Every structure is written in structure tokens, then in C-alpha cells.
Amino acid sequence: MIKFLARLFGAKEELKQLKKSELESYIKKQLDNNNINSLLKEFSGRIDEISETIKERCDELEKAELQNKNIPPRAITIMEGNRNAYIHKTMHFTGKIREILSEIQTLADSDIIIDNISKISEMLDEYNKTTQKPYYILQEFFANESHKVALGIKEISDLIQQFRENLKQSDAHKFQEILSLLNKIRNREQRRKELENQKKELEKNLNEEEKNILILKHEIKKIKESSEFNELAKLNDKLKIEKDKQNRLSDEIYYKLAPLSRALRKYAKISFDEKSVEIIIFDPFKAMAEIETAKLNEIFLRLTKNIKERKIGLKDNVQKKNLLILNELNPGFLRDMQTKIKIQMENIKNLSIEIGKNTLWSKIEELNKEIEKKQQHLSNISREILNTEHEISKITTDDVDKKIIDILKSLNIELVEE
Structure with missing residues (x-):
């Protein structure tokens, strides 16, 4: 029995030196x-x-x-x-x-x-x-x-x-264990090679996307340098000027009518046209733009009458100030203000239509969206590259090499330089 089991072990030899290959x-x-x-x-x-x-x-x-x-x-x-x-x-x-x-x-x-x-x-x-x-x-x-x-x-x-x-x-088992470990090294090296190739492919995709973004940015630059875009920019400037004028006029109307707010709120409760009065209170510009001059004039006249007849209770100084403002809100003032609003709205409408006919802005917007999409893709690729580099850094054969050396030592074998 002992002789039979002893055959599992090779005869002890002198130290053998081998190259890794x-x-x-x-x-x-x-x-x-x-x-x-x-x-x-x-x-x-x-x-x-x-x-x-x-x-x-x-x-x-x-x-x-x-x-x-x-x-x-x-x-x-x-x-x-x-x-x-x-x-x-x-x-x-x-x-x-x-x-x-x-x-x-x-x-x-x-x-x-x-x-x-x-x-x-x-x-x-x-x-x-x-x-x-x-x-x-x-x-x-x-x-x-x-x-x-x-x-x-x-x-x-x-x-x-x-x-x-x-x-x-047994020696045989140790030899087979070394073969298994050598296969493990090969598998890890193969995995490292696959990851390195994957990284190269990702870097190639990254460079291509960066080039594509530069091409798209160049297209936007060409559009902005064109005479057609120059005309469009002028139209946009005009539109901005008109909208600024409209905003200033809206502020002017608001601050003109703001002191009448308390009186208008009280008047709304006794007025036959409460809806129109509320528009004047909450959106003075809309009221000037949409309510007919005659109706506006009638509302302000009735408000004046109610204030004078003390049907709307106000402090003397507030009443005096309100009557002065209402005196200024005469039909001539209202007509002039509504004419200004109408002209501004017409100008804004015409400019908007003219700008809308031009497709350059939409083209630039599409290009910017495409750039944004590609930049997101770039970010994803960069993250994948970092993850791949991390995976590569984790691959090592040091632990396996050490096991092989330990097993070889037990077999009285030493690895030497090539």
C-alpha cells in the first residue's frame, strides 16, 4: 500500500533551473x-x-x-x-x-x-x-x-x-495546478488585451465625436457670418427694440393707473361692467390694448363721478390725486395710447412673421441640439474609458506568479531569466 502511494510522488531531484518559456x-x-x-x-x-x-x-x-x-x-x-x-x-x-x-x-x-x-x-x-x-x-x-x-x-x-x-x-497534481495557473495568466492577459483594444476603440470614437462637434460648430459659424444671417440679426435687433418699447409703454401705463387701484377695486363692486374694470386693475396694458376707447372713457368718467359724489370712500389726498389722474385719462390720451400700442403690436407681429420665414435660427438650434447630444456622448465615452482603464489596472498576474513560484519551489524547480 505504501509503495503504491509513494508512486504518486516523483523521485527527489537536484534543483532544476528552467526559463519561463x-x-x-x-x-x-x-x-x-x-x-x-x-x-x-x-x-x-x-x-x-x-x-x-x-x-x-x-x-x-x-x-x-x-x-x-x-x-x-x-x-x-x-x-x-x-x-x-x-x-x-x-x-x-x-x-x-x-x-x-x-x-x-x-x-x-x-x-x-x-x-x-x-x-x-x-x-x-x-x-x-x-x-x-x-x-x-x-x-x-x-x-x-x-x-x-x-x-x-x-x-x-x-x-x-x-x-x-x-x-x-503529489507532483502530478502540482504540475497540473501549475498548468491551470498558467492558463489563468493567459486568460488574464487575454482579458487585458481585449480591454486595451476596447479602450483604443473608445478613444477612436472620442476623437471622431470631437471632430464632428468641431464640424457642427464650424457650420454654425458659417451661418452667422453669412449676409442672410446678418439681415436676420438686424430684424432680431429691431424686434428687440420694439419689444423694449412695448415693455416701457406697459410700465408707463401700469404706473399711470396704479394709484387708481383702490378706487377701481371699490368701483368694480358697483359697476355694471365688473369684468372690464378687473382687467384694468390686474392687467392695465391688456386693458388699453383690447378694451375700446369709448368703453374705457365711460369707465373712467363713471369712476370720476362716483369719487366726486363720495360713493367711493377715499382719503382727501388720495381722492384729489385720483381725480387729477382721471382728468389726464381723457379720450385724446386714451386714443393716442391705444394708437401707440396698436402700432407697436403691428410692428412686433410683422417682424416676428418676417423672422419666422427665415430658417437660419431653427437651423442653428438644430445644430446646437446635435452638438449637445454629441457632447453627452463624449461624456459617456470618457466615462467608459475611465472605467476600462480602471479594469485594466486591476488585472495583475502577481498573485498567480507567486503561487507558481511556491509550487515550483516545492518541486525543487527554479525559474531563471530568459
Whole structure:
């Protein structure tokens, strides 16, 4: 048994020095010379021998007769049931072991072999649990025969445990572990290469988008330098001037009518045209623009009359000021103000129509939206580049290299410079 297990380990050699480029081919050669399959076949053969011995002992147990003939029938029935169960479970267990070993004899990967051997250990644990009761009962009737079967099972258990542990420590397993680690290095280097190519592609896309943005900005510049845009800019300036005039006129009207606010609020409650009065209160410019001159004049005249007749209660100084303002809001003033508003609104309308016919602003707006979209894309690409760089920085083979060196050291092998 010891000689068989010793074959899992190579003979100790003097320190061997290898270049990194030679390592993989050397290991593969060693694995060819240190074939696990032949050792596994021997191990399986030994398990087969023990299994056959267990079968013979189970046959002896099955045929064994009771020495004590005075045992009650009920006890005999219990014994027979447990004997049959114990023999059946034992034969099933050894059969499954042989089946697994038969399947793994062609495997070359020691990790997979160890995993399968571990499955046998798990099966053994389950076997021990399910046969514990039958075994203890059989000890009362056939102590010698059942003990012999249990010894065979223990021999299998010890052999499996020892083979698995020694296989883990074997040179062959170490060589295969190094091959696995070399593959891991290759995979990481391949991943790094993929990420670096991905980064290059992202940087290419980034440069292309930056060029596209410059092209779009150049198009906007060309539009703004064109004579057509110059005319459009002049129209926009005129429109701005007209709107500024309108805003100033709106402010003028507001500040003109603001002192009348209290009187107008009180008058609205007794007026027959409350809606028009409220427009004058809350939007004086709209009132001047939309309410007819005659109606406005009538409202202001009635307001004047109500103030003078003291139907609207105001302080003397407020009343005096309100009457002065209302005196200024005569038909001539109202007509002039409404004419100004009408002219301004007409000018704004005509300029807006003229500007609306020109598509340059909409073209510039479209180009700016496209630039904004591409700048967002640029931001996303930049973020992807940073993420990719971060992923690349995390890829290292230092940990794997150290494991390889440690395993090689246990094999008395040293890596040297190329």
C-alpha cells in the first residue's frame, strides 16, 4: 500500500533551473512520464479487490446461522430485516464506488479526480449513517461476520482518504495546478488585451465625436457670418427694440393707473361692467390694448363721478390725486395710447412673421441640439474609458506568479531569466 502511494510522488531531484518559456512544455512532459491514469487504475484495482472481499464477507453474513436457538420469533424477524438491509446497502455502496472509479479512470485532470474521490467520501458518510442501526443490531446476533464486513468498509475508507490526500500533495497534481495557473495568466492577459483594444476603440470614437462637434460648430459659424444671417440679426435687433418699447409703454401705463387701484377695486363692486374694470386693475396694458376707447372713457368718467359724489370712500389726498389722474385719462390720451400700442403690436407681429420665414435660427438650434447630444456622448465615452482603464489596472498576474513560484519551489524547480 505504501509503495503504491509513494508512486504518486516523483523521485527527489537536484534543483532544476528552467526559463519561463520552457516551463509549460517541461510540465507536460513530466505529466506524460508521471501518468495519474496508471496509478488510478492500480488504486481502482485495489478497491475492486477489497470490494470482492466485502462481497464474500456479506455472503458469509447472509448464510450465517444463529448459535442461540431460543431467540423469540419477533427478534429473528427484526434481525433478518436488518441483515438484508445491511447487506443490500453495503453491496450498493461498493457497486457505486466501482462505477465511479470506472468512469474516472480515463481522466487526466487531478482536480476532477479529487472531486470524484470526494464524492465517494460523501457517499461513505451517507452509508455509515444509514447502516449504523442495522450494524449495531447485527452485532447482537452475528458480531464476527458483521465486524468483518465493517473492517472491509473501513479499509476502503482509509484507502480513499489516503489516496485523495496524497494525490493532492503529489507532483502530478502540482504540475497540473501549475498548468491551470498558467492558463489563468493567459486568460488574464487575454482579458487585458481585449480591454486595451476596447479602450483604443473608445478613444477612436472620442476623437471622431470631437471632430464632428468641431464640424457642427464650424457650420454654425458659417451661418452667422453669412449676409442672410446678418439681415436676420438686424430684424432680431429691431424686434428687440420694439419689444423694449412695448415693455416701457406697459410700465408707463401700469404706473399711470396704479394709484387708481383702490378706487377701481371699490368701483368694480358697483359697476355694471365688473369684468372690464378687473382687467384694468390686474392687467392695465391688456386693458388699453383690447378694451375700446369709448368703453374705457365711460369707465373712467363713471369712476370720476362716483369719487366726486363720495360713493367711493377715499382719503382727501388720495381722492384729489385720483381725480387729477382721471382728468389726464381723457379720450385724446386714451386714443393716442391705444394708437401707440396698436402700432407697436403691428410692428412686433410683422417682424416676428418676417423672422419666422427665415430658417437660419431653427437651423442653428438644430445644430446646437446635435452638438449637445454629441457632447453627452463624449461624456459617456470618457466615462467608459475611465472605467476600462480602471479594469485594466486591476488585472495583475502577481498573485498567480507567486503561487507558481511556491509550487515550483516545492518541486525543487527554479525559474531563471530568459
